[in-house]
Amino acid sequence: DGGITQSPKYLFRKEGQNVTLSCEQNLNHDAMYWYRQDPGQGLRLIYYSQIVNDFQKGDIAEGYSVSREKKESFPLTVTSAQKNPTAFYLCASKPGVGGSEAFFGQGTRLTVV
Amino acid sequence: KQEVTQIPAALSVPEGENLVLNCSFTDSAIYNLQWFRQDPGKGLTSLLLIQSSQREQTSGRLNASLDKSSGRSTLYIAASQPGDSATYLCAVNTSGTYKYIFGTGTRLKVLA
Secondary structure, three states: OOOEEEEOOEEEEOOOOOEEEEEEEOOOOOEEEEEEEOOOOOEEEEEEEOOOOOOEEOOOOOOEEEOOOEOOEOOEEEOOOOOOOOEEEEEEEEOOOOOOOOEEOOOEEEEEO | OOOEEEEOOEEEEEOOOOEEEEEEEOOOOEEEEEEEEEOOOOOEEEEEEEEOOOOEEEEOOEEEEEEHHHOEEEEEEOOOOHHHOEEEEEEEEEOOOOOEEEOOOEEEEEEO
16 A cells, blocks of 8 residues: 555654654655644644755754655654654655645654653 | 635534635645645545646535635535544645645534
8 A cells, every 4th residue: 555654653752862753655756744733733844855865944944854865765853952842743745846636644743751 | 935824723513514614825826725634643634636727626525616816715515524523724835846835724523
């Protein structure tokens, strides 16, 4: 089955630690995205990537880093510089620019303990 | 900068009622607009995708319209059911970018 897989589903981080969230897709999509969702709010764009080895900052990139070494993978690292990392993180992909449909993973809930 | 607004923020209706959710955006230069459903603690499920050249799309009891010139889209749900209870989000893909910008969503509760 084609789709987007995010792991883990739940993640706990101690203050001062870096953690990496995984996002893998087997849809052969060029573009991938990371969004953050806080309770009762919409989605805010963290980073996006149009092609392998290229990525762009979204609206709230501070404290986060990404890599795109493979077409199917777009991991997100939440660094210790992110002051309020507790949130629900969603990964998405779409075939490319233009009128194509975006597909989402099931999300990772990150909690700082 | 593209901004997307959804009204109302929350809605509670009795089962069987027809309802309309609204989405407005500030930059009409878009590739498409997509409506999603989100159940609590879950990811997003795509409901309808409307290309910039289209006026509406239908899927079952759902109908989405797009008026690009006025920066508005509506999602019409016919004969609502308790299973429709969820948060509904719209997102626009602005022309010339890969960015999808989301509204804050409408929380719908359909009462049995």
